[in-house]
Every structure is written in C-alpha cells, then in structure tokens.
Amino acid sequence: MKPLAIEKTLVEDWLGDLCDDFDVFSPSMTKKGFYDWAPFQSGTGLQVPTGVPKSSIKTFFFPQPEVLFHFKASVSDPDAYRLKEPDCQERKALLFGVRPCDARSVVLNSMPYEPDPYFQARRKNTLIVGLLCKESCSTCFCKWTGGSPTGREGMDLALMELEDSYLVEPVSERGQALISSTIFRKPKEQEISLVQELYARKNGEDAASTLRGKELMALYEAPFWNQVSQSCINCGTCTFLCPTCYCFDIQDETLRGKGRRIRYWDSCMFPLFTQHASGHNPRGDKIKRVRNRFMHKFKYFPDRFGPVSCVGCGRCVRDCPVNIDIRQVLSNMLGV
Amino acid sequence: MSTVNEKIAGQIQQIATQLLESKEVALFLGYTQGTVPGAMQPFVARDVEDAKRLSWSSFCVVNLANYLPGLLRSLEPPRRPNEPPPEGPLPKVGVVATGCWSRNMVVQIQENQIDRERVVIVGVPSRGMVDRRKLQESVGQREITSIQEDDNSLLIRGNGFEKVINRWDVIRDNCQTCVHPDPVIYDRLVGSLSGDRNIPDRFRQVEEIEALSVEERWNWFQEEISSCIRCYACRNVCPLCYCPTCFVDDSRPQWVGKSKEQVDTALFHIVRAYHCAGRCTDCGSCESVCPMGIKMRLFTRKLQKDCLELFDFEPGLDPDIPLPLTTYSTSDPEDFILTQIRKGDEK
Amino acid sequence: MGSEVKMNPYLPYPAVIEDIKVETEDGNLKTFRVVLEDKEERRAWRHVPGQFAMLSIAGKGEIPIGIASSPTEKGHLLFTVNRAGVVTTALHKMSVGDPIGVRGPLGNGFPVDTELKGKNIVIIAGGFAFTTLRATLLYMLENRADYGKITVIYGARTPGMLLYKEELKAWQNRDDLDVHITVDREAPGWDGLVGFVPTIAGQVKPSPENAAALICGPPIMIKFTMPPLEEVGWKDEQVYLSLENRMKCGIGICGHCNVGPVYVCKDGPVFTRQEVQRLPVEF
Numbered sequence: 001m002k003p004l005a006i007e008k009t010l011v012e013d014w015l016g017d018l019c020d021d022f023d024v025f026s027p028s029m030t031k032k033g034f035y036d037w038a039p040f041q042s043g044t045g046l047q048v049p050t051g052v053p054k055s056s057i058k059t060f061f062f063p064q065p066e067v068l069f070h071f072k073a074s075v076s077d078p079d080a081y082r083l084k085e086p087d088c089q090e091r092k093a094l095l096f097g098v099r100p101c102d103a104r105s106v107v108l109n110s111m112p113y114e115p116d117p118y119f120q121a122r123r124k125n126t127l128i129v130g131l132l133c134k135e136s137c138s139t140c141f142c143k144w145t146g147g148s149p150t151g152r153e154g155m156d157l158a159l160m161e162l163e164d165s166y167l168v169e170p171v172s173e174r175g176q177a178l179i180s181s182t183i184f185r186k187p188k189e190q191e192i193s194l195v196q197e198l199y200a201r202k203n204g205e206d207a208a209s210t211l212r213g214k215e216l217m218a219l220y221e222a223p224f225w226n227q228v229s230q231s232c233i234n235c236g237t238c239t240f241l242c243p244t245c246y247c248f249d250i251q252d253e254t255l256r257g258k259g260r261r262i263r264y265w266d267s268c269m270f271p272l273f274t275q276h277a278s279g280h281n282p283r284g285d286k287i288k289r290v291r292n293r294f295m296h297k298f299k300y301f302p303d304r305f306g307p308v309s310c311v312g313c314g315r316c317v318r319d320c321p322v323n324i325d326i327r328q329v330l331s332n333m334l335g336v
Numbered sequence: 337m338s339t340v341n342e343k344i345a346g347q348i349q350q351i352a353t354q355l356l357e358s359k360e361v362a363l364f365l366g367y368t369q370g371t372v373p374g375a376m377q378p379f380v381a382r383d384v385e386d387a388k389r390l391s392w393s394s395f396c397v398v399n400l401a402n403y404l405p406g407l408l409r410s411l412e413p414p415r416r417p418n419e420p421p422p423e424g425p426l427p428k429v430g431v432v433a434t435g436c437w438s439r440n441m442v443v444q445i446q447e448n449q450i451d452r453e454r455v456v457i458v459g460v461p462s463r464g465m466v467d468r469r470k471l472q473e474s475v476g477q478r479e480i481t482s483i484q485e486d487d488n489s490l491l492i493r494g495n496g497f498e499k500v501i502n503r504w505d506v507i508r509d510n511c512q513t514c515v516h517p518d519p520v521i522y523d524r525l526v527g528s529l530s531g532d533r534n535i536p537d538r539f540r541q542v543e544e545i546e547a548l549s550v551e552e553r554w555n556w557f558q559e560e561i562s563s564c565i566r567c568y569a570c571r572n573v574c575p576l577c578y579c580p581t582c583f584v585d586d587s588r589p590q591w592v593g594k595s596k597e598q599v600d601t602a603l604f605h606i607v608r609a610y611h612c613a614g615r616c617t618d619c620g621s622c623e624s625v626c627p628m629g630i631k632m633r634l635f636t637r638k639l640q641k642d643c644l645e646l647f648d649f650e651p652g653l654d655p656d657i658p659l660p661l662t663t664y665s666t667s668d669p670e671d672f673i674l675t676q677i678r679k680g681d682e683k
Numbered sequence: 684m685g686s687e688v689k690m691n692p693y694l695p696y697p698a699v700i701e702d703i704k705v706e707t708e709d710g711n712l713k714t715f716r717v718v719l720e721d722k723e724e725r726r727a728w729r730h731v732p733g734q735f736a737m738l739s740i741a742g743k744g745e746i747p748i749g750i751a752s753s754p755t756e757k758g759h760l761l762f763t764v765n766r767a768g769v770v771t772t773a774l775h776k777m778s779v780g781d782p783i784g785v786r787g788p789l790g791n792g793f794p795v796d797t798e799l800k801g802k803n804i805v806i807i808a809g810g811f812a813f814t815t816l817r818a819t820l821l822y823m824l825e826n827r828a829d830y831g832k833i834t835v836i837y838g839a840r841t842p843g844m845l846l847y848k849e850e851l852k853a854w855q856n857r858d859d860l861d862v863h864i865t866v867d868r869e870a871p872g873w874d875g876l877v878g879f880v881p882t883i884a885g886q887v888k889p890s891p892e893n894a895a896a897l898i899c900g901p902p903i904m905i906k907f908t909m910p911p912l913e914e915v916g917w918k919d920e921q922v923y924l925s926l927e928n929r930m931k932c933g934i935g936i937c938g939h940c941n942v943g944p945v946y947v948c949k950d951g952p953v954f955t956r957q958e959v960q961r962l963p964v965e966f
Contacts, residue, residue: 080782083741216822217961235573237569274929274939276929
C-alpha cells in the first residue's frame, strides 16, 4: 500500500467528511487544562499535543462500564431475570491522532481478550488513525517495551507530521479505504525521504526477552519491592490511566424493574480486588499488590503471550500521586 | 548560597540521622527527590544511609500523616484485630510535619489513630507547596524537562524554552489561603516559626460558589466531578480516610454503584466530603493528587467554613478541644436542623 | 450454529432449581439440584470432576461453585453452596422452581481419565470442600475398574456438619472402598473416628505406591496433612490440590484470581502440589 500526503490545512475537512460514517474522536484541551479524548468537532481547530492525552484509548474498547446484559427485574414479567445481550449496532468509531504506544496497546490487550466478544466487536468497529512521534516526552519509554516512536502496530493509517503536510501511510485495508478522496495527493520525493530518515532511527532494546529469561520466583522475592511499595497509597490512578491494565469486575444493577449486568474497571491496587467472601485476602499487603501489578506486566504476561504488557506511554509516571516510576521498577527487575 | 529549601533539607537529614543513629526512632518518614520535574516521593528512611536521600522542596504535596498509622502498625508485633497492643514501649517513627500535616496528626491522636508517644515530629513551617497544574499552565502546557528552585522564583526549562516564574503565583490555593503555616505540635523544629497569617478573604473561593443559585451550584458540582475516574487517589491520600472498609467498597449493603455513573460519582464525593467535616485541615493533598484535575478541595473547604461559623472551630489546633461532630453538647447550634418559623412567615 | 459465530462466554445457560437439600445442622450448606432449561444444552453438557461453574442470579451476580455431581449423573447438576456472600445468601433464600443461570463448566478438573487412571487413589477432604471430591469419587465408582485401591478420609467439625450423610453410610458399607469419616471432637451419638483430618491421615498411612492423593479443605488442614503423607514417602507431584480465589470472569481475563502467572479459573483450580510450590503464596 503506497503512502499519500495531505496538506495540514485540509486535515480538518477530511475528518469532517469522515464524520458522516464514523464517530470521530481526537485529543482536545479540556477545561481542566489537559488533553483528553473528545468527539471531533469541525471548525474548532485540530489540536495535536506532543505525547499522549490524559486517558488511554482503552475506554473505546473496554468502556467504563460495558453493559454485558440487560434483564427485566419485575417478577410479573414472564421474561424476568433472563439475561439479554445488548444490541451491538453501534456506529463505527474512528480515533484520530493515536500515538504508536496507544495503538500498540490494543494489539497487546487483544491477546488476553481473544475470547471476549465485547472487546472484539469494538475492535472490529473502531479504526485507528495513528500519529507517529518525532519527539519524546520526559516520561516516554516505548523503546524499552518493544515499541517504537514510529511503530505502526495496531494502526489502520499512520500519519507522520511534516512541515506543512502529513505523510499518510495505509497500514490496513480499511485504512486504505479512508484515503480515497481527492484531498490526498502523491507525496513529494522530499517528504518520503524525510519520513524514511525518521523510520531509520535506532530503537532501544526490548526488555521482554530479557525478562522472559529471568526466574519468576527470583524476581518475586527480590528485595526492592518493599522500597517500591512503601510510598504507594493504593489508589487506582496508574491502573485506570494505563492503556494495558485491563482488569475488571462484574456486577448486577437493578433500578425500577430494569436490570443490567455490567463490567467495570477494577484495579489490582485495591485491597478488595482479591478479598474472599470469608475475609481472607491473598494479597492483603500493599507490597503484594504493588508487586503483582509490575510482575503481571513484566513477567506473567510476557511468559504467557510474549511481549511485556506495557507500551511505555508514561502516563503512570506522569500522574502517580507519589511518583512510583515504572521505569525504575523495570530496571530493578532487569537487574535481578 | 543554598536556598531555604536546601537548608531545610539539610537540617531534616541531620535530625533524621541523629534520630536513627541513636535508635530513638526505628523509621524516619520524609521526602526524597522524585524522578520527573516537580515530583517528590514520600520516603521512609531506615538507616543513616537512607537518611542521606531525604530532601525537601516546594513540591511536597502529599500529607505524610497519611502514612503514620500504617508505619506504626508495621513496627508492632503481629496480632489479631481486637487484640490489645503488647505491654511496654513500642518502636517510634520520626516524621516531618508542616502546619496542616501536624494538625492532621493532632486529629489522628484525638481519634486514636496514632500514639503521640510513638512519633517524633520534626516541624517545618510551611512556605506553601506548588500546584503542578498552575505551573503547567504558566508554560502553556508545554513539556517541562527541568525545574530549578530559588527562594522566590522557579526557573522552568523545556524543549526550546526557558521561563522564570514567581513562586507564589503557582502556590496551591490551599497554601495561599492558609492561616496556620506553622506546625502545631513538634519535638524538633527546622527553621523558625512564622506565626499565623491574616488572610481576610480566605474563603473567597467558597463564597463565590455560595453566591450562585442552587441550580448553578449543582451544575458547577456536576461539571467539576464529571471527569472523575473513581481511582480514589483523593480518598487514599487523605489522613482522615482510614475506615477499614470505605462506604463505596461495602457490598452488604452496597451503597454506591461501582462504575462511572454520574450519580454514583456524586454520592462518593458528597459523602467523602461530609466524612471530613470538622476534621479536614485543608492540606490540599486530595486536589494535588487527582489525576483528572478535580477541585474537590472546595467541597471540604465549604464544610470547613461552616464548621468555623457554626462551632467556631478549626480542627487540629489543640488536642484538648474535642472535635465538634463527634461530641454532643446541649449548647450545640441547631438552627440548621430546626427552623424557627416567625409569626407571619408560616405558609 | 456456524463456526463463525462465537458463543458469548459471559452468557449463562438458563436453568431451574429442581431440588434443595439442607446438608448441615447449621443450615449454612445446601445442595441445589439444577436442571438446564434447554434440552439440547442439557444433552450437550460435559464436565470433568473438579471443574466448577458460575451460578448466576440476575440482580445479585455470579459466584463460582464447584460441581458436586459426577458426569455420570445425567440430566442435572448438583451444587453444594456455603452461605457466605451476597450471591450465596440470595441463593439460599431461593425455592424449588426458581430460575438461575449456569455458566460453565469452567476450569480444568482432576485428570480422572488420564494421570489418575490405573492408580490407587487417596481422597482427603475437610469441611465443605468435599463437594468436587464427591463428584470425583462417584465418577471413579462408576468406572471402578479404571482405578486401584480407593481410600477416603473425610472430616468435619461435628457429625452434623458432614456433607452427603446418606452416601457416606453407603460408601462405608462397600468393600471396594476404604472410608474413614472423622469429626473434630467427641459428640453424642457419634461412634466413628474422632480427630482432625491430618491426625487420621497419619494413622491411615496410605501407601504412595502407584498412587495419587486428591486433597481439598481449608489451607490449614492441607498444611498439616502434608507432613504425615511425606513421612510415608508421598511426593509433591502425586498430590493434587484444588485452589480457591476470588473469581469474576471465569475465563482467565479479569485478573482477580491469579496466583502469580496462573489463573485459578482457567489454568486450575486443580494443581499438583509440585506446581503450587513453584507459585507465590497468593491464594
């Protein structure tokens, strides 16, 4: 599939056209003073922040909450308490300006979610227009996790920002279909060579293979966990902002004769996450919970699926209330 | 010339070293430098080597009182929930405390969460802590790569820019309106006390909201919490929130829905604020740690104002004055419960 | 159904409670006989002893319960349920004819048709953890020739707390079974064994020769049962345990039940003790 180019001034028009067929989302400045995902609105000016928006794109694949079933909760109804699947006839969604780390997170999450019909349906219905990175933030570390600032994994289209234009590279068939309009032109020689230069930048070493070679219990029993967990306050900031934290809980809710079974985000940082009905708690101590989060990302997941369950977006580094830095933890683990 | 904060850091290190070396304390709770610009990490020093890592800056936004009950417990021999603590003295913890943190320790003493005998408080009069959001705003949301602190200014650097800003301009709202910057209780003092401050319009933020109509106020509240992701960082960082099972986590009965429904989020924030009434010292940790920029401090600030007006009470100033909402007195004001209807007013 | 259409693994089969039996004197354990509503689904149901299912009460939620019936008992499923949390309390309040949902079978189960075949079997259970071992024992008795000597050691706090009392009596009378039923303390009217399960295991001294032990019970019982077994030569790889952890999805995604790298719901609940020893103690 051959790359095309689009003038920067025309991108808004293009997205405006796409709104006919898709719910288009892009990063936008919120009233709270940070970028977050919001429905794209023509004429408001496209904002493209360096680095990732506040929330990850997991919310489009793993919404908070996902309704698994509906049911009627009035005893007189012959169908009472029968679970019915919700209609999945939602409009297709398109995410514009997804950074390589976030795009890759969808591919990683797809591994455990392979048998999950809700996740897979949303994945089928959601297109990702990626935006490759030219500069990195102080919190970024995608290269350690097997990703790259110019990685196209998980994208349908990959855009590279140039002076006055974007080079647009189709990554999938459905991405190709997005750029059939005459807004797009053939790229100039110079545009292509600029992008190739960026692609050729050397990537760092992926930690996954090193970690797979480490002995599990040696990592688990390493002495640094105590220090790592000391300042943790057991909130869910890291897990909820993380693109590759995908744990959930399931619960039934009923109100005025109508019920639904929902799944909602849960966090392994919360003590109740593992608590048995008897009160016994296998991870009752903070150190066990903190360790489990990192061990899951860097050992349990790669042992099962290959890559580490982290894309190096740095959201947890940026927003952890007590500055637990996953990069430090990772280098601690690599040093075992 | 070292800055005020560097001097404070040096003295904290010195005191901590001495306390740890003499075995007066088993642990020393303070701060260490973080890994990204404008981040400090709460830190527990266990030996003299650790003590060298203790630090101080204008970015110590988490109230250290929050960690005290847990740290003290970690030094006790394991026992069942209702078993009394063992006889004899238990190991002590050293801790750094600014005005509000020390006031929270007073509340913790009053509520039997910590034992005064087991904490060695190193008081540090607060010069106010920086609001990372204000800081970020001052450079137009550009990526900050380093921050250099001077006594009254901050030098901020990023990719292709450099800016000096006035420190006080980016100090947190709660610190700007703080009237008790000095530690209330302490065993050692770093620096010198600066005395209570007089701030005539310290409840201005609350008054602005009070001036709105009921509907406007509700809309403001709904808008403010709309970005909440229910991570509970505000609750978990709060030294007042120590219930073994929080009402939002209770499943029998379940008081609050668990997902991101607005009604559940609203209930969480309202009830949490009320649980803090008459106990909150406006330390601002909740607001500082919120990843979504919610100004939930204003909820507790309103209750703080009410408490001051109704009971003439500010929490944590004196361990001998009981907390107004956990004590009953026949002279308690009750106008807000029973409304007197004057002749001619009834309808 | 075409191969393209994937079943929704979160959707329970509609089922009805056909019978309820109070098992224990404190009333906290009841056995529910459950029938899947759809004839086809009923016929297609296959499970292995040791597997579990999610019992679902719309409006209350789901709860993992070990399947107490043997695959050889056709047409219905048995679940012995301890009243502990929200869902189990609701289940205990239900009546015959009430609708519930069943999602499963889930997990791996005991390797009754592979590793355990041809072996001498020692079943050790304490309290209400006997449920899936009842399924296993029944399955083995139906296929008696496939197994060698079968020994059962089962204990409860009091005679009234023993599960499946009538079946226990019948098993004690069989000559192809070596059954030891014990209670923690002397009790009026009880003329059987008295003592904790580990003590009885130490007295029975089952031979490890070509044998496998299946142990289910509270962690403390399992802990103290191991030394007397090890004393007579049992190895960790001969001992099968069934782990319990909080579970939600039952299919290895939601993250609640992991013990280190394994998911109890998907990779377990049955593990050899050798496997468990290599895991963090997070169960």
